Amino acid sequence: MKKQTRRNFLTATGILGGGLAASAMPLGKKQNKKQVIHHVFFWLKNPNSKEDLAKLLAGLxxxxxIETVRAxxxxxxxxxxxxxxxxxxFSASELLFFDDLAxxxxxxxxxxxLEFIKNCSSLWEKVIVYDSVDI
Structure with missing residues (x-):
């Protein structure tokens, strides 16, 4: 069995650390992509209506x-x-995560x-959207 020296330990640690760092880095074009967070707040026309809230939540x-929704x-x-x-x-909100702007x-x-908007837009009085990207 080979004797463990400080130099062998540091070399092995450096190689392992470098490999872990490299594996955590995205490959190819993904390095330029930034995750998009889409946060939407809804104010219902009838904020006390449990039926309207239930319909909005079901629509959400x-x-x-949708295949590009990650979370x-x-x-x-x-x-x-x-x-x-x-x-x-506000009455309800949705927070969506996408891989990128596309x-x-x-x-x-x-x-x-588009179907959600068609079916539910009559329920809300106001909508505010906050979109952000990773820094």
Missing amino acids: QTLKK IHIGVTAKTEERSVVDAT GQKTYQDHPIH
């Missing part, structure tokens, strides 16, 4: 089927403490998204 669930979170206003920086006036564009033009 259909968006999971989705659908939620309603949380009952957190009131603070001046918290806007708790994936987000596919989502925008997708028949399932």
Whole structure:
């Protein structure tokens, strides 16, 4: 059995660390792609209507089927403490993750998204969208 020396240990650690770092790096064009986060807030015309909220939430669930959606979170206003920086006036929100801008564009033009707008836009009074990319 070979005696472990400090030099052998450092060499092995360096090789292992370099291999791990290289494996974590994206290959090819992916290095230039930035994940897109699409956060949408909805204010219902009838904010006290449980039926309207249920229809909106059901419509949002259909968006999971769009192939470029990597992750989705659908939620309603949380009952957190009131603070001046918290806007708790919205009825529902969706948070979507895409690999890149092309994936987000596919989502925008997708028949399932267009059908959601057609079926649910009469429910909301206001919509605000926040889109961001990784830095």
